[in-house]
Amino acid sequence: MAEQGFRTCSVTGLKVHLPAERLIKANAVTAIIFIAIGGAAALLAALTRWPAVHLLGPEWFYRVLTAHGFDMLIVWIIFFEIAALYLGSAVLLSVRIAAPLVGWVAYILMLGGAVLVNIMVLAGKSDVLFTSYPPLMAHPLFYLGVILFAVGALIGVALFFATLYKARKEKTYTHQSFPLVTFGLFAAACIAVTTLLHGAGIYIPTLLWSLGIIHDIDPSAYRLVWWGLGHSSQQINVTAMISVWYLIGALSVGMKPINEKLCRTAFVLYILFIDVASEHHLLVDPVFGNAHKIWNTGYVMHLAVLASMIHALAVPAGIEVALRKQGYTKGLFEWFKMAPWGNPAFSATVWSIFIFGFLAGITGVVFGNEQINMTAHNTWRITGHFHATVVGGTTIAFMGVTYYILPLIFRRQIWALSLARIQPWLYGIGITMLSASMMLAGAYGIPRRHWDIANFGGSPFAFAWDPTVYIWLGVFGIAALLAVAGGIIYVAVSAGTLLWGKKVE
Amino acid sequence: MSIYPPDKVWWKPIDREEKIWLVIALIWLSFTFFLMPVLHVYGRQNPPALSYRVTPERFEALSNEFIEKYRVLGSDGQPVAINGVPVVHPQPGGDAYIVARAWSWQPILELEKGKPYRIHLSSLDFQHGFSIYPLNMNFMAIPGEDYILRITPTSSGEFSILCNEYCGIGHHTMVGKLIVR
Ligand code: HEM
Ligand SMILES: [Cu+2]
Numbered sequence: 112m113a114e115q116g117f118r119t120c121s122v123t124g125l126k127v128h129l130p131a132e133r134l135i136k137a138n139a140v141t142a143i144i145f146i147a148i149g150g151a152a153a154l155l156a157a158l159t160r161w162p163a164v165h166l167l168g169p170e171w172f173y174r175v176l177t178a179h180g181f182d183m184l185i186v187w188i189i190f191f192e193i194a195a196l197y198l199g200s201a202v203l204l205s206v207r208i209a210a211p212l213v214g215w216v217a218y219i220l221m222l223g224g225a226v227l228v229n230i231m232v233l234a235g236k237s238d239v240l241f242t243s244y245p246p247l248m249a250h251p252l253f254y255l256g257v258i259l260f261a262v263g264a265l266i267g268v269a270l271f272f273a274t275l276y277k278a279r280k281e282k283t284y285t286h287q288s289f290p291l292v293t294f295g296l297f298a299a300a301c302i303a304v305t306t307l308l309h310g311a312g313i314y315i316p317t318l319l320w321s322l323g324i325i326h327d328i329d330p331s332a333y334r335l336v337w338w339g340l341g342h343s344s345q346q347i348n349v350t351a352m353i354s355v356w357y358l359i360g361a362l363s364v365g366m367k368p369i370n371e372k373l374c375r376t377a378f379v380l381y382i383l384f385i386d387v388a389s390e391h392h393l394l395v396d397p398v399f400g401n402a403h404k405i406w407n408t409g410y411v412m413h414l415a416v417l418a419s420m421i422h423a424l425a426v427p428a429g430i431e432v433a434l435r436k437q438g439y440t441k442g443l444f445e446w447f448k449m450a451p452w453g454n455p456a457f458s459a460t461v462w463s464i465f466i467f468g469f470l471a472g473i474t475g476v477v478f479g480n481e482q483i484n485m486t487a488h489n490t491w492r493i494t495g496h497f498h499a500t501v502v503g504g505t506t507i508a509f510m511g512v513t514y515y516i517l518p519l520i521f522r523r524q525i526w527a528l529s530l531a532r533i534q535p536w537l538y539g540i541g542i543t544m545l546s547a548s549m550m551l552a553g554a555y556g557i558p559r560r561h562w563d564i565a566n567f568g569g570s571p572f573a574f575a576w577d578p579t580v581y582i583w584l585g586v587f588g589i590a591a592l593l594a595v596a597g598g599i600i601y602v603a604v605s606a607g608t609l610l611w612g613k614k615v616e
Numbered sequence: 617m618s619i620y621p622p623d624k625v626w627w628k629p630i631d632r633e634e635k636i637w638l639v640i641a642l643i644w645l646s647f648t649f650f651l652m653p654v655l656h657v658y659g660r661q662n663p664p665a666l667s668y669r670v671t672p673e674r675f676e677a678l679s680n681e682f683i684e685k686y687r688v689l690g691s692d693g694q695p696v697a698i699n700g701v702p703v704v705h706p707q708p709g710g711d712a713y714i715v716a717r718a719w720s721w722q723p724i725l726e727l728e729k730g731k732p733y734r735i736h737l738s739s740l741d742f743q744h745g746f747s748i749y750p751l752n753m754n755f756m757a758i759p760g761e762d763y764i765l766r767i768t769p770t771s772s773g774e775f776s777i778l779c780n781e782y783c784g785i786g787h788h789t790m791v792g793k794l795i796v797r
């Protein structure tokens with residue numbers, strides 16, 4: 112007989128607290144709704160930047176670009192992360208969530224904030240892009256929306272910490288430490304606190320400025336603090352993504368970390384050293400001297416990169432060891448051939464590791480170099496780089512874990528499993544091509560956030576690009592269509608599962 | 617498994633394979649770690665790092681003074697302009713100004729190949745991105761900051777300057793020119 116308010120998961124044997132489960136469901140469903148909105152905006156933006164189509168006019172292009180950046184980078188990712196935090200605390204530790212009501216307050220603040228921002232953007236009152244660099248000014252409700260969202264997220268993170276504390280006090284887990292996945296999410300949550308504080312620190316004055324209460328927002332100071340939000344949040348994403356790799360590894364092949372000590376140390380390195388790296392966004396800004404720029408972006412950052420290198424071996428090696436234990440020991444690669452490729456969560460993880468490792472991480476370190484950054488800053492090299500990190504890495508990993516959340520938390524069998532099986536491939540191939548083509552076009556100087564690279568809106572100074580860029584822009588267009596198709600399948604499979612998926616008992 | 621608490625004793629020594637990998641990673645990271653300062657000393661191009669605070673009004677006044685002083689005059693004695701933007705030939709070795717405002721770059725500098733210049737870059741309104749084509753060099757033009765680019769042109773010809781930081785609805789029309797003789 113299960114304890115009141117709990118059920119026992121038949122797959123993992125974990126006790127699942129039902130109010131926590133409801134919160135996970137709400138946050139996950141909302142995340143998926145926003146990836147659908149952000150994906151529609153992605154399609155429109157991509158069809159405009161594909162010179163062969165050039166779909167929207169300038170107003171709507173910058174408008175959907177604002178919506179795309181915000182709905183994807185902030186709303187989809189953070190809602191999903193909050194769901195993951197509740198999963199990593201209450202479910203993995205078999206404990207009651209500390210205060211379900213607080214979880215709902217957080218949820219409503221985040222949802223309200225996200226809706227408010229979207230309304231202000233789509234109503235044409237906030238064409239400032241998601242970075243909202245002053246002195247471009249948005250409607251005050253845009254800034255208020257961002258603040259509500261950040262405060263809600265911060266409350267969600269606090270609830271995660273409170274739940275960990277409760278588990279510790281009630282000794283709901285054996286031995287001395289959390290499971291590795293929870294530990295990784297704990298690192299992500301620590302980074303989230305500083306990140307969201309930067310967000311509040313910059314958006315509260317900006318809100319007051321838009322209301323006329325403060326007269327000036329210093330543009331270069333804004334950039335410094337804003338990137339404490341904008342870049343540090345990418346570090347939450349990396350850390351959460353790696354935790355998800357360990358989670359899917361455990362569920363799909365029974366992976367054990369080869370060395371718990373090393374994996375955990377790597378997560379600690381993230382907490383300690385990743386924040387300062389944010390300043391690589393300011394490498395070609397005035398204000399800071401070279402010594403400062405080199406120190407922050409070059410030196411300290413490497414200890415965070417070391418952490419990524421540790422996981423880069425630990426995760427694939429853990430998978431290999433687990434599969435060899437299952438008896439796939441022939442030759443060097445039998446384990447790889449016999450891996451559960453039919454499991455979309457597994458193939459999504461492999462794509463995530465591949466894109467993050469080879470496309471995202473390496474280009475990040477390269478473009479973060481002081482000299483190379485001069486040729487990359489604000490070009491499509493950067494946009495290509497971060498579509499590899501946050502889309503090819505984090506988003507695909509989150510899509511993969513959805514294929515476990517659906518049966519284990521929503522308790523529905525995946526609807527249209529064969530579609531789900533091709534989804535990571537379609538999305539993975541699409542994003543690989545997308546970010547590679549963006550980076551290649553960017554190498555010629557193709558700017559990001561630009562409505563008309565062909566004619567410059569009729570400027571008399573218009574010039575012609577090296578024609579090679581049009582090859583890459585063509586590849587980009589096709590890649591965007593593939594990726595959007597993969598995104599549509601993801602949303603359709605999720606929605607179909609909730610509507611028509613067979614109930615799992 | 618990584619979803620369950622670790623074994624009772626999990627603080628175990630690191631395996632040989634992981635140790636080898638750690639060493640490789642550390643060697644590689646030390647390489648990129650030292651690359652940046654080494655390139656900074658021995659490389660030919662570095663991001664400029666000298667800047668001063670300046671109000672947009674003051675920057676505008678200084679740049680107007682500069683444009684007046686060094687304007688290129690045509691054979692008819694009239695100031696030369698291309699598409700309405702004045703062409704200016706600064707003193708080699710001296711200061712020059714590039715002003716970003718929504719949505720134009722002022723003036724058109726005419727530089728001499730092989731001569732050093734101190735170019736002052738700033739914005740009078742929004743944040744703009746100074747991107748020079750086909751060289752593909754990119755720097756921020758931020759209101760309130762006078763960013764000094766110390767450059768010596770090494771190739772001659774006409775270069776385009778485009779804005780690559782979003783600066784409002786006319787952002788994509790913000791193109792300018794720079795000439796090296
Ligand atoms: C189907 C998948 C996607 C496609 C086709 C796509 C396409 C695009 C395009 C065309 C741009 C505009 C580039 C520019 O004009 O400079 C863009 C910008 C951006 N995308 Fe995506 N994207 C996709 C998914 C995502 C996801 C999942 C995220 C985040 C999790 C994301 C985050 C961003 C961000 C942050 C920007 C920058 C916006 C800005 O510069 O203000 N994208 N994307
Ligand atoms: Cu501009």
Ligand SMILES: [Cu+2]
Nearest residue numbers: 779781783787
């Ligand atoms: Cu611009």
